[in-house]
Amino acid sequence: MIRKTAAVWAGKATGTLSRVTKRGGGTTLPGDVARAIDPKILTRLTEDLTEGSAVITGTNGKTTTARLVTWLLEGVGQRVVSNRAGANLIFGVTAAALSKAGADGRLKADWGVFEIDEASLPKAVLEIQPKATLVLNLFRDQLDRYGELESIAKKIEKALSGLPAAAHVVLNADDPRVAEIGLSLPNPPLWFGLDDTRVASKELPHAADARTCPRCGSSLVFDAVYVGHDGVYNCPNHDFTRPAPDVTATDITLNGFESLALTIGGTRIEMPLGGLYNCYNVLAAYATACSLGLDAAYIAERLRTFKAAFGRQERIEFRGRELILVLSKNPAGFNETVRTAVELAGGTNFVLGLNDRKADGTDVSWIWDVDFEQLKDTARVVIPAGNRAHDLAVRLKYAVIGAEPPQTDPGKVLDLLVKRTSEGDTVHVLCTYTAMLDLRAELVRRGWAHPYWET
């Protein structure tokens, strides 16, 4: 107990100090310090939670889904501790828990809702012993960050197998890699999946990276493709098929990046979130909240009032143009945001931003897996931006898209945008993480955006 209190104090002091000196924003450093003093600090802190924890992993959608689950719990008066987007390694989760700990060293909250990087999930499950674990999807992220999908899936499977029978595991039946994890667990998981072939496509995009059967290696046959490699599939050798979902979303209506509507459990839910990928996030949050004991009618009602995570999709007016900012950080994510912008939002003007800093992934070869060809006949203005704008320009050239000259300076991106578009135009700004931060910083400097992105 003394050790725990010492770890909490040291961690909190480090957080204050790093905020004062503006080093690291105070996000994860307190976690490092506290864990050095007491390696079991995260377990000890999460044991203080009056109800328990939910951990959420997946390549795409974890921030939005974690916010949805938090929103649902807070709506019934629960005190929730959650980590900030980007701080989703074990140190970031520890730092979040520390931030809500009192002077007595005890964590003062009812629930922990933590978004966790796929590779860190096994450690998080072991230390947190969550009441619910949600796996959204497993797409190939930046090439240099993790090992192969298969090895991560195996580690997640092992971690989930060790949970007690009372712990809930909530899995995406539409993702072949996630399905393989669930089919091997000792206790059956809660499966969720989309069920509306009208919004599906027939073909896998280039970026689909789990097109083979995890059992025999044959090419899977898809009856419907929703997002990336997520859809309705089976193996022609009859050894692997999509598990039947326990919770489904039907009658899906998509309205660009503006909103979506879907029916879950017989109830119509409308949300101020756009894109088919967000249908998965809403459905996953719904299933997770049900597994935590929330009432289905309450969940549907509360979801309607959710506000989109700031910056994941943000609208900014800039000199009479409407900028729609959407984070697009890997092939599957980029394919979906481009598709939503082109097919559902009728987008014709684009800024595509690519950086190669640590948070973006230093290897940018993944852009060759993005179907920029979707822009070919519809895009009027395409500006390649970011410190790797030149790589993007080459990629766009191969997609036969007449793009503007690449711009590495955010100020010049905005100047060119003004020159090439008119007042009243809408511009879709699709960027990797730090490329988005850079552009936003320039918009803030010019007085067109609020300085706070992730709040």
Ligand SMILES: [Zn+2]
């Ligand atoms: Zn097979």
